[in-house]
Amino acid sequence: MTGAGDAVATVCIDCRYIGPRPSGIAEVVRGLVDHLPGLAPDLRFLLLRHPAHPGSLSDAPNVAEQVVAHPANGPATMWWLPRVADLTGVDLFHATFNTMPAGLAMPCVVTIHDIMRLTNPGWCRTGLRGAVEQGFYGHGLRRAIRSADAIAAISGATASAVAAFHPPAAARTAVTLSGVSARFRPGITEPARLAALGLTPGRPFVLTVGQDAPYKNHPGVMRAFAIAFGADPRIDLVIVQRRGRGSGALDRLARDLGIAGRVRFLPAVDTDALVMLYQAACVLLHPSFAEGFGNPVAEAMACGCPVVTSDTSAMPEVAGGAALLADPHDSASIADRLLAVMRDPALAAGMRAAGLVRVQSLQWRDFALANLAIYRRVLARGPARYFGQRFSRDHSVNVRT
Template identity: 55%
Template sequence: MPDSRPINIALDCRYLGPRPSGIGEMVAALVAHLPGMAPDCRFTLLRAADAAGPLSGAANVREVVVRAAANGPVTLARLPLAVDLTGIDLFHAPANILPGGLRMPSITTVHDIMWLTHPKWCNPSLWGRVERVFYGHGITRALGRSARIATVSAATRDAIAAHAPHVAGRLAVIPSGVAADFTPVPRDPAALARIGVPKGRRFVLMVGQGAPYKNHAMALRAFAAALGSRAGIDLVLVRRRGASGAGLERLAHRLGVAGRVHILPAVARADLVQLYAGAEVLLHPSLCEGFGHPVAEAMACGCPVITSDVSAMPEVAGGAAVLVDPGDIGDIAAALMRVTGDMTLRAALRQRGLARAAMLDWQACAAGYLALYRSVLAEQSPAVRLPVPA
């Protein structure tokens, strides 16, 4: 007899916590949309111990607190040691690595494969060697064992296919979106001053962690080359300070722009929206991105964007940004001079960015994952199938 119980889909939500991330944004969107899209399915959400309260109030959701870290040794070695996964029909691992010990079909979202192709872009320190082994193993397992591998951009799909051609047939592109609270707001000088931007200053904005692939040192050099003599414009970086932040401060001193470079820690979302609203331009010259959420967020807030002409950035920008060679200081500097000096260009970039951001929809992303779940489960025993909507 066919099993009449609801299909039980586990979504690993342990990236949802106090630290903001693009992966967390995606997981939050799936939690918000999936239960309502498939009311006849059951969703088991694996929640981190430091997550703030319940993740969902939907009737078809069960939440389980998992003490093991999402990127920890227990997860990599054998996740069922930390959580009972009995009765799970499909497991969705949304954060690059596939946990060990899973017996059910799985889908892994692989955002990028820099740990396999350019590990020094991620973390060049001694600890980075440990991380390289950890993530290299987890990503390689995901490519080898996942029933489907979702990517957040065609750029990542193509990078995986080039690195591991044998998995090309299991790849699916499901673009990320941008949250509704990233929206145009009036520039508030008092709020900007409270956040850490000196009152009355124009500024170029950068947003992102301090990893080498974010290319912050190159961007700082380009800022100094382009705007070092224009004392009315500052550079604001939203990122964790850390050792690399101190290095940027020393570089700013050597370049003669130290008093005009402001490194801020992670800020509240409303403050980030205000920074996007107040900036002359977002500068995002990354060497590689799985998606590049700051590009989408800035466009949604009406902030002009300068970003790289490589990896996923042109795909996300969709013709609405100025593209530069991230390895060419002169190219980045020329774009900064052009955009900050041309009010008409900034207005055009704002309008094009708003139109492009409106196409990046989290509900469409969730629908893409639900279709992928159906596809995988339909290949299993006939007793384990997701209902197909009329």
């Protein structure tokens, strides 16, 4: 164990979000897997792997992997992970997706992406399933905020939200700013590839990327587009979205706004297609009510696409002055920003250049280094101190925020 002479510490990272479906959290975990083994050759890493992942996650010599059949977001992970995964010899556990498993016999670092389910549950999934998810994820988030040995917040905005929700957690929270993959880069779009997605090559479009969830503000996207371009039939709106319960309402809104014939919904696409869409778009519109980080903002900038996004939460932090910001609740303000980009080629060119500079500061290697610094601080405390702290925290059942 850590602190016993020259023994090598083992860090377990839950990597099960790297699976068959792309997601922002999977990108974050990939940033750890790709860089940590090389940055810390003095540590061993145990990676918990999704059973559908093809092959190993890493070929580094200080990495071992273990397939865990149970889903990342399921009861087994939340309440009895040590029973379904062999954590023998693990000195530090890294829970990478907001919630902290119960019953861990070692220190735990939790990556918190956002805490909307605690602060603004109405922005997340609604209905019966939303209520179930609210109880489930809210439970795991509260445990993480209350009991994790360290919290890795993917943005300063998330760190501030955690501190506001539960002030004692601030001392255990560090910012590990997310990055953007080198796969997102400028390029020339092939017309045939756009046509294969059902788009008209050469026809200008505004792009929006995000899941079907209230916080993504897709009705606001449509209203702003209609204000800006309702009278200009030359411009389309392309929304890349895993369609869900709200999809019918968006279809009706498009008809009511008179833009139904110019709204193109695309299902979740692979990374190559997403890069192509960023490269081809005139502007990315991302007016979320809140984001833990906001991957599309960074991805679009990395592809040389101008960005219009919200003036709140993590989005100004991620944009770093390279985007135009608007109040996400003010469709007219969003429309003004869209028109500014579309009507002023010099402004758009300047935004493209500024975005490419900004993303140079959003490197996954730096993200991994920030997490490694957290690991070393927690490991340096030693097991004796840790177990005393764990006992007192796990039995503080009356903690409220």
